[in-house]
Amino acid sequence: MTLADVARASGFSTSTVSIVLNEAPLSRYVAAKTKEHIRKKADQLGYHPDALARSLSLRHSHTIGVLVFDISDPFCMSLLRGIERTLYPTPYLPIIMDADNRPEQFERYLDMLIGRRVEGLILVANWLFAEIDTLSKIEKNKIPITSVGRDLSVRSVRSVVVDNEAGGYAAIQHLYGLGHRKIAILRGPQAMEDSLRRWRGIQRFAAEVGLQLDPRLTVQLPSLMDPVSGFEGGMQLTAELVERNLPFSAILAFDDLTALGAIRALWAAGRRVPEDCSVIGFDDVPHAALTSPAITTIRQPLLEMGALAARLVLDAIKPSRRDSAQQGFVHLMQPELVQRDSARRLTIGRTSKSLSRKS
Amino acid sequence: MTLADVARASGFSTSTVSIVLNEAPLSRYVAAKTKEHIRKKADQLGYHPDALARSLSLRHSHTIGVLVFDISDPFCMSLLRGIERTLYPTPYLPIIMDADNRPEQFERYLDMLIGRRVEGLILVANWLFAEIDTLSKIEKNKIPITSVGRDLSVRSVRSVVVDNEAGGYAAIQHLYGLGHRKIAILRGPQAMEDSLRRWRGIQRFAAEVGLQLDPRLTVQLPSLMDPVSGFEGGMQLTAELVERNLPFSAILAFDDLTALGAIRALWAAGRRVPEDCSVIGFDDVPHAALTSPAITTIRQPLLEMGALAARLVLDAIKPSRRDSAQQGFVHLMQPELVQRDSARRLTIGRTSKSLSRKS
DNA sequence: TTGTACGCGTTATCAA
DNA sequence: TTGATAACGCGTACAA
Secondary structure (H helix, E strand, O other): OOOOHHHHHHOOOOOHHHHHHHHHHHHHHHHHHHHHHHHHHHHHHHOOOOOHHHHHOOOOOOOEEEEEEEEEEOHHHHHHHHHHHHOOOOEEEEEEEEEOOOOHHHHHHHHHHHHHHEEEEEEOOOOOOOOOEEEEHHHHOOOOEEEEEEOOOOOOOOEEEEEEEHHHHHHHHHHHHOOOOOOOEEEOOEEEEOOOOOOOOHHHHHHHHOOOOOHHHHHEEOOOOOOHHHHHHHHHHHHHHHHHHHOOOOEOOOHHHHHHHHHHHHHHHOOOOOOOOEEEEEOOHHHOOOOOOOOOOEEHHHHHHHHHHHHHHHHHOOOOOOOHHOOOOOEOOOOEEEEEOOOOOOOOOOOOOOOOOOO | OOOHHHHHHOOOHHHHHHHHHOOOHHHHHOHHHHHHHHHHHHHOOOOOOOOHHHHHOOOOOOEEEEEOOOOHHHHHHHHHHHHHHHHHHOOEEEEEOOOOOHHHHHHHHHHHHHHHOOOOOEEEEEOOOOOOHHHHHHHHHHOEEEEEEEOOOOOOEEEEEEEEHHHHEEEEEEEEOOOOOEEEEEEEEOOOHHHHHHHHHHHHHHHOOOOOHHHEEEEEEEEOOOOOOOHHHHHHHHHHHHOOOOOOOEEEEOHHHHHHHHHHHHHHOOOOOOOOOOEEEEEHHHHHHOOOOEEEEOOOHHHHHHHHHHHHHHHHHHOOOOOHHHHHOEEEEEEEEEOOOOOOOOOOOOOOOOOOOOO
């Protein structure tokens, strides 16, 4: 079904049909019954304008590429929702691609997205990805890029990330406020900047209140990992901690998955959460609220972050902006403590040996 | 950067450039140094062929639409992965759209997908969706459709679904084998066919072994719900069960989210899983393995289901097939019991009042 | 108020 | 070996 088909069937020319169907300005001058007739014919023929041909003619595709590094990471879901919802009322269509954790796939999809002439690009970079130089291709093509979840502002891309330092600070502050002093810290992989930032926040708080962080209780997730292995990592690290028999009454985990792993290890060792040990996570992925106990965590405003990322590309696409000054700007979102059931006030005189004797 | 630009820069015609860059058959006759030269020029200009124009010319888009009804449902992630991985080595590009649980959005995206001339369509219909007549549009357009996760075979669409009856059967069989007799059953919403099928499997097993299903222990999730409310529903139903003080030693939940809700209610009531009550889920969504206790469940082979769905559309797209006979065929996938920690053998003489006295 | 003709970037056909 | 030209389906000046 092409425009020509509709034109032939309705007895008018393609231009008239096009004008009517698009409600173009000129359609003001088209007779009402002509419009009626054309619309009916089009409908009855099941005509759908060819978006490809239209894009070609109009010289813009009305699409925004959304490149996700790992769609199975629960972290992404809310981000995608935020993007989706922001784009929905606009004429822009998000095209979601999943790189399945593989850099080559990422590159290939990037190429395809460029080939499809996306007008903007949102990178959902939840996890590490090696400095992919492929981005320079995009930069050359002058396609506005926004990265969400990871700071890529070194290049010419705008980034939307959570304030990791504030998050780390809030996490330890909460635990401290609950009376915990012997706190095990499960840091993220070395290579991850998020991890470093959170750690800085933790240290800052500790310094402010004079809390001593026992280096033996501060451990680090291995470097090369995919998101799920955050669970494995948290579990293993915690198991080792338990094994070493160091006293601790709380665990500050790198993220929710790590926290889940920690809880599993605790559970396996017969320690209850939160009775015997408090645990705090980071991110607030959707299912953090669904476990028992529900995870107390530092919430990244994922929905809002996705929405902001979408708005940023949208803004950058509009030609009538001098936002170019904002190139590479980092938007820091404020995290928020979500109190649930996995962390509680340290009670005195409980039997568990995991309790601190100090307080 | 267009083909014409490269042609101009390299001093050859667009045809030659096109032939060389596509490694078309004719390129066998092009001088090696010409190829070299053209390739270098193209590369250095950062030329990316315009997929839209190419599609227009070739009369096929090499895209497959993937319409997800709710991308935030963990159920979808593995399905998407399966689709993704199957399509990756082919020239077909999956275009993922998320309807965000809203029928209007579903319809709009369906239209856009048709407009973009997708050559096939995969419906990831995890949750209920009202008989959307919009599908008839697609049927008119002769685009092959495959539905995964939900049986839509009434129409001309091939469906890939798990054998729900076998799953229900396996679930109760497992619980029964563990010694449980007083089993609470959290059935899915009335309107959902999956639920009915699973229930049939349960009844069949019960009849075979002469197990009496206490009607008071068989409850049903409310009808209008989005996926997360499966959690709410499971929690509420279980809380009511506990409240009514009926003895039961195991819960057979409609799906994993429902199971999570049940566990939460049990947890809130001070009953431990699996010590005081066993729980079995359905689906094996990614995080069923990450809770403590990890959920024993009936696994849907989601990855394989996604892969099969993708292969089905791929097959249907190939013109040289007489698969049309397979229109509307349902592919039943076999579920599999995954034993983890939320269900265990009923031990005799435990203190909990929730135990069955019979066995 | 409606029709004609051209261009968007590619590929395919045919000629040279 | 390479180049000109006609589609592909659509929007839009421009003409009528």
